Amino acid sequence: GESVGLHLPTLSVQEGDNSIINCAYSNSASDYFIWYKQESGKGPQFIIDIRSNMDKRQGQRVTVLLNKTVKHLSLQIAATQPGDSAVYFCAERGSGNQFYFGTGTSLTVIP
């Protein structure tokens, strides 16, 4: 079955610095990936997505990079703010069309 994992379970950054959250996936057939943010007591919230035919996509303050050769995703957050503190999940769409989530990375922004 598919598995999605993260390199670092926790990440602390200074306010204003850039954050990079990494994710490895195992299913080379996955065609679509989403990054979600989950704050305590809430459901995951969509941040940005990328299809497998792309290697980079930018949003507001966020960029997702996809390296299909090594099956690696990263989420870059520019000028990290205290409101960015949350758990971040990458999710891949598997062959059965359901999404598989990684364990998550807890981001803490230090004021």
Added chain:
Amino acid sequence: GAGVSQSPRYKVAKRGQDVALRCDPISGHVSLFWYQQALGQGPEFLTYFQNEAQLDKSGLPSDRFFAERPEGSVSTLKIQRTERGDSAVYLCASSPEPAGAATGELFFGEGSRLTVL
């Protein structure tokens, strides 16, 4: 509201009791997913509906878990004879697109936290 609504937000059950968790998806959304999220873990897929059809239930951990969406809108996840290991947050998500569409953002509810004593 305009988002996915789940109820109850918190449920405490004694081991062996049956529970029912409700999900009101965003109006008009075709796809509905149930996920189970254990403490400190990512959401784990349970089941998927496209309208009223349950197209994938491969993630349901046992036959004690049952989900339905009879009219293609509201969905109920039922857990029979609850066990302590069932304690988790149960998340519902909906999408305007069928699973497998070119893009398929999931809109999540806030979840129902189940604690089995």
